[in-house]
Amino acid sequence: MNSTVIFSDMTTQAEKNLLDKTREVxxxxxxxxxxxxxxLVAIKLHFGEEGNLxxxxxxxxxxxxxxxxxxxxxxxxxDANTLYVGKRRNAVDHIETALKNGFGYETVGAPLxxxxxxxxxxxVNVPVNGKHFETVKISSAVHNADAVIAxxxxxxxxxxxFGGALKNLGMGCGSPAGKQAMHxxxxxxxxxxxxxxxxxxxxxxxxxxxxRVEKNKxxxxxxxxxxxGECVAFCPVQAIPINWETDEATIQEKTAEYAWGxxxxxxxxxxxxxxxxxxxxxxxxxxxxxxxxxPDLGILGSTDPVAIDQASLDLVNRAPVMANxxxxxxxxxxxxxRAVNNRNSSYIIEHGQDLGMGHKQYTLKSFxxxxxxxxx
Ligand code: SF4
Ligand code: SF4
Numbered sequence: 092m093n094s095t096v097i098f099s100d101m102t103t104q105a106e107k108n109l110l111d112k113t114r115e116v117x118x119x120x121x122x123x124x125x126x127x128x129x130x131l132v133a134i135k136l137h138f139g140e141e142g143n144l145x146x147x148x149x150x151x152x153x154x155x156x157x158x159x160x161x162x163x164x165x166x167x168x169x170d171a172n173t174l175y176v177g178k179r180r181n182a183v184d185h186i187e188t189a190l191k192n193g194f195g196y197e198t199v200g201a202p203l204x205x206x207x208x209x210x211x212x213x214x215v216n217v218p219v220n221g222k223h224f225e226t227v228k229i230s231s232a233v234h235n236a237d238a239v240i241a242x243x244x245x246x247x248x249x250x251x252x253f254g255g256a257l258k259n260l261g262m263g264c265g266s267p268a269g270k271q272a273m274h275x276x277x278x279x280x281x282x283x284x285x286x287x288x289x290x291x292x293x294x295x296x297x298x299x300x301x302x303r304v305e306k307n308k309x310x311x312x313x314x315x316x317x318x319x320g321e322c323v324a325f326c327p328v329q330a331i332p333i334n335w336e337t338d339e340a341t342i343q344e345k346t347a348e349y350a351w352g353x354x355x356x357x358x359x360x361x362x363x364x365x366x367x368x369x370x371x372x373x374x375x376x377x378x379x380x381x382x383x384x385x386p387d388l389g390i391l392g393s394t395d396p397v398a399i400d401q402a403s404l405d406l407v408n409r410a411p412v413m414a415n416x417x418x419x420x421x422x423x424x425x426x427x428x429r430a431v432n433n434r435n436s437s438y439i440i441e442h443g444q445d446l447g448m449g450h451k452q453y454t455l456k457s458f459x460x461x462x463x464x465x466x467x
Contacts, residue, residue: 092450092452093398093450093452093453093454094393094394094395094397094398094449094450094452094453094454095120095393095395095398095453095454095456096120096391096392096393096395096398096399096402096453096454096455096456097116097119097120097391097392097393097456097457097458098116098389098390098391098402098406098455098456098457098458099112099115099116099389099390099457099458099459099460100388100389100457100459100460100461100462101368101386101387101388101389101390102459102460102461102462102463103462103463104462104463107459107462109151109390110150110151110154112390112459113151113154113155113364113390114154114158115458115459116364116390116391116392117154117155117158117364117392118158119392119456119458120362120364120392120393120394121362121394122155122158122240122362122363122364122392122394123158123159123161123162123240123362124162124362125238125240125359125360125361125362125394126159126162126163126164126238127162127163127164127237127238128162128163128164129163129164129165130162130163130164130165130236130237130238130360131164131165131167131235131236131237131238132159132164132165132166132167132236132237132238132239132240133167133169133206133232133233133236133238133239133240134152134155134156134159134166134167134168134169134201134239134240134242135169135170135206135233135239135240135241135242135259135260135263135264135353136152136168136169136170136241136242136243136244136259137170137243137244137259137263137375137376138168138170138179138185138188138189138192138194138203139188139192139375140177140178140179140188140375140376140377140378141177141178141188141191141192141378142377142378142379143375143376143377143378143379143380144192144369144380145244145246145369145371145375145380145383146192146244146375147242147243147244147366148193149192149193149194149195149198149199150198151242151366152168152194152199152242153198153199153200155240155242155364156168156199156200156201157200159240160200164237164238166201167201167202167203167204167232167236168189168194168199168201168202168203168204169203169204169205169206169230169232169233169236170185170189170205170206170263171205171206171207171211171230171233171263171264171265171266171267172185172205172207172210172211172266172267173185173267173270173376174267174270174271174274174320174323174324174333175333175376176329177376177378178378180211180267181209181210181211182205182208182209182210183209185205186203186205189203190203204232205232206230206231206232206233206264207230207231207232207266207267208231210325211266211267211268211324211325212266212325213230213231213232213266214228214229214230214231214234214265214266214268214269215228215229215230215231215234215235216228217229217234217352217353217355217356219348219351219352219355219446221344221348221351221446222344222348222442223341223344223345223348224272224345224348224349226352227265227269227348227349227351227352228265228266228268228269228272229264229265229266229269229349229352229353230264230265230266233264233353234353234356236357237357237360238357238360238361238362239260239353239354239357239360239361239362240361240362240363240364241256241259241260241361241362241363241364241396242259242364242366243255243256243258243259243363243364243365243366244259244365244366244368244369244375245365245366245367245368245370245403245407246369246370246371246372246373246374246375246380247370247371247372247373247374247384247428247431247432248373248374248428248432248434249373249374249432249434250274250335250337250339250342250432250434251339251342251343251346251432251434251436251439252339252426252428252429252431252432252434252435252436253403253404253407253428253432253436254374254375255365255399255400255403255404256350256363256365256396256399256400257346257347257350257396257397257400257439257440257443257448258346258350258439260349260350260353260354260396261273261345261346261347261348261349261350261351261352261353261439262346262349264349264350264352264353265349266324267320267323267324267325268319268320268321268323268324268325269320269349270320270324271319271320271323271324271333271334272318272319272320272345273342273345273346273349274333274334274335274337274342275318275334275335275336275337276318276337276341277318277334277336278311278313278316278318279311279316279318279320279322279323279331279332279334280311280331280332281301281308281309281310281311281330281331282330282331282332283308285328285329285330286308286309286328286330287327287328287330288303288306288307288308288309289327289328290303290309291325291326291327292309292321292322292325292326292331293309295321295322295324295325296321296322297317297319297321298315298316298317298319299315300312300315300316300317301322309322309330309331311331339434339435339438340435340438343436343438343439343442344438344439344442346439347438347439347442347443347446347448348442348446350396350443350448351443351446351447351448354396354448355448361394361396362392362393362394363392363393363394363395363396363399364390364391364392364399365390365391365392365399365400365402365403366390367387367388367389367390367391367403367406367407368383368387368388368389369383369387370383370384370385370387370388370407371383371384372384372416372417372431372432381416381417382413382415382416382417383413383416384407384412384413384416384417384418384427384431385407385410385411385412385413385416385427386410386411386413388406388407388410389406391403391406393453395448395449395450395453396443396448396449397440397443397444397448397449397450397451398449398450398451398452398453399453400439400440400443401440401451401453402453402455404428404436404440407427407428408424408425408426408427410427412424412427417431418430418431
């Protein structure tokens, strides 16, 4: 079966600028058709780490907000807290970073709600019966919303090869403990030199795997630990190091299962828009963004997250390399994100399809192409 993906390129002219094109993509793809009167609509995006400027610009997000309101919905912009220590690890830092990056109400027209609460403790266990997880920890505000629209920036990622809608939904809607579970199966260990014996991890552990040892330092009983990641996420002094060790297939499949945890309860109430612009080699979590590896390519919309990611990946792989980017003067690269990050990007798409989230086969329906040529 083929899914439909709507596409327009980044060329513009009067009354067909990127705001107009966003509106048209959303309309043609049926994205706002998922919204009903009084629906609380989670617009899931990445506000960008401080120092990164490659994220989807706030004025484009405002178009999504406006269209949700026109349907009678109540939109809010949302993302979940990070696992790593940066400028988005708790709701206060996260909102301040979002505001610094331009996501204030005056620009976007909607409130910001950090989906998993002040410290990342607000999540719902959603059954997915996947290959890796029986249940996944989905941030409450996303799970409890009536509908979700993922606004995703397509760019590189050092573990996934690339990030699009599935990564935005999966890793992006998992609580910090869920993010640890996606990143590694390895059992955590306490660094006694850093542990301040505060006891937070003991109260968070769901299976009583942590005990106090000499000088009240925490100690994890590996035989009891189920690797849920709660202690890693909640230690206030990072005395339980984040485990990043994983292989590319496992983390991508796990992330697809988290994305399924978002979409499964809202199969008819979720939709997706991908921006293939500022295609930096690294994720928007990086506090920088290097030069794009390909030119700005376009805006895609769909109600199928698997198809929209496959279409975005295909567009990047068909595009010419930017000469001054990290890909330099390499030409004819079949898989650009693998060339940048040495990762196979296909596992998340394949597993997304296996789970029933959508189809890799798609029909690309294009409109308003080559607009800038009309100037000549
Ligand atoms: S939460 Fe961290 S600092 Fe507190 S007892 Fe556990 S390991 Fe030690
Ligand atoms: S990972 Fe989970 S189960 Fe293991 S010690 Fe930490 S909180 Fe307990």
